[in-house]
Amino acid sequence: MAAEIISGTEMARTIRAEVGEEVARMKEGGARVPGLATVLVGEDPASRAYVSMKNRAAEEVGILSRQIDLPASISHEELLGWVEGLNADPEVDGILVQLPLPEQVMEAQILESIHPYKDVDGFHPVNVGRLLSGTPDVLIPCTPQGIIELLVRSGHDPSGRHVVMVGRSNIVGKPMISLLLGRGRGGDATVTVAHSRTRDLAEVTRMGEILIVAVGRPGFVTAEMVRPGAVVIDVGVNRVDDPSSEKGYRLVGDVDFEGVSRVASAMTPVPGGVGPMTIAMLLSNTVSAAKTGAGGFGG
Ligand SMILES: NC(=O)c1ccc[n+]([C@@H]2O[C@H](COP(=O)([O-])OP(=O)(O)OC[C@H]3O[C@@H](n4cnc5c(N)ncnc54)[C@H](OP(=O)(O)O)[C@@H]3O)[C@@H](O)[C@H]2O)c1
Numbered sequence: 001m002a003a004e005i006i007s008g009t010e011m012a013r014t015i016r017a018e019v020g021e022e023v024a025r026m027k028e029g030g031a032r033v034p035g036l037a038t039v040l041v042g043e044d045p046a047s048r049a050y051v052s053m054k055n056r057a058a059e060e061v062g063i064l065s066r067q068i069d070l071p072a073s074i075s076h077e078e079l080l081g082w083v084e085g086l087n088a089d090p091e092v093d094g095i096l097v098q099l100p101l102p103e104q105v106m107e108a109q110i111l112e113s114i115h116p117y118k119d120v121d122g123f124h125p126v127n128v129g130r131l132l133s134g135t136p137d138v139l140i141p142c143t144p145q146g147i148i149e150l151l152v153r154s155g156h157d158p159s160g161r162h163v164v165m166v167g168r169s170n171i172v173g174k175p176m177i178s179l180l181l182g183r184g185r186g187g188d189a190t191v192t193v194a195h196s197r198t199r200d201l202a203e204v205t206r207m208g209e210i211l212i213v214a215v216g217r218p219g220f221v222t223a224e225m226v227r228p229g230a231v232v233i234d235v236g237v238n239r240v241d242d243p244s245s246e247k248g249y250r251l252v253g254d255v256d257f258e259g260v261s262r263v264a265s266a267m268t269p270v271p272g273g274v275g276p277m278t279i280a281m282l283l284s285n286t287v288s289a290a291k292t293g294a295g296g297f298g299g
Pocket of ligand 1: 143166167168169170171172173194195196197198201214215216217235236237238274275278
């Protein structure tokens with residue numbers, strides 16, 4: 001039997017509607033409308049597309065969004081100055097610096113310069129530490145947070161189950177395992193992590209009742225690597241050439257969709273799986289940041 005498709009597009013729509021209602025309630029209650037500032041450095045078309053999707057989604061739910069376009073030649077100090085300005089701006093609740101940044105800019109320092117309460121990407125060391133130690137008042141990285149929502153809301157609660165995570169990046173794998181190991185909603189899983197140095201990878205991935213893949217290689221996980229009946233979450237977004245498409249390429253995940261859909265009980269598609277959830281969680285984080293009320297910090 002073919003796997004059930006877990007639609008991130010549909011679930012993200014529901015979450016965006018919930019966030020929109022929350023923003024409306026805040027407004028009715030006399031609170032300021034939450035504000036999101038996105039910083040785009042350079043002209044990379046993929047980054048530009050991501051940032052404009054994020055801004056559009058923010059505006060749709062009533063969040064005030066502001067895009068700051070900066071030249072690829074910007075110096076590290078100048079970019080720091082921009083972040084400091086946004087930290088001090090009382091109308092900005094969330095700051096997102098789109099990655100990657102040009103070579104002359106020290107990415108880690110820029111991410112650390114964002115005020116932790118405005119760090120809607122959840123990459124600041126304070127938020128990373130809070131997530132790991134299970135402290136409340138934390139902004140959680142959007143992609144792993146979206147995956148937890150996908151699992152819980154689709155009836156595949158990770159609690160008590162063996163989850164295998166392939167990939168250990170700071171953006172996906174590491175925060176993902178922190179959430180899965182945490183106590184309470186979306187957590188309490190038994191977790192195994194695999195990466196490029198893992199031996200007998202297929203043996204490891206076949207242990208997963210839930211298999212989450214964030215590797216960045218098209219069709220990397222094949223049917224033989226999946227435990228029959230597993231739930232498979234495909235985080236990968238890869239461009240592959242496709243002369244039949246208007247753009248000349250199409251997006252595929254890290255999972256061989258066709259093959260794996262015959263073995264798994266449920267799986268996410270690419271596109272339309274994890275991607276839309278990432279954006280929905282960014283909106284949710286912006287509203288949480290507005291409620292925490294760091295607006296004006298440092299100003
Ligand atoms: N949908 C979304 O919202 C979203 C968000 C973020 C990322 N993504 C996508 O998810 C994918 C992964 O992103 P990322 O930022 O996590 O990538 P990344 O930083 O490149 O990390 C990739 C991970 O995969 C592991 N890996 C590479 N080759 C492997 C192999 N042969 N066997 C086992 N593990 C292997 C690496 O292991 P080592 O650590 O040992 O090198 C690393 O931990 C990309 O396609 C990206 O575009 C999507």
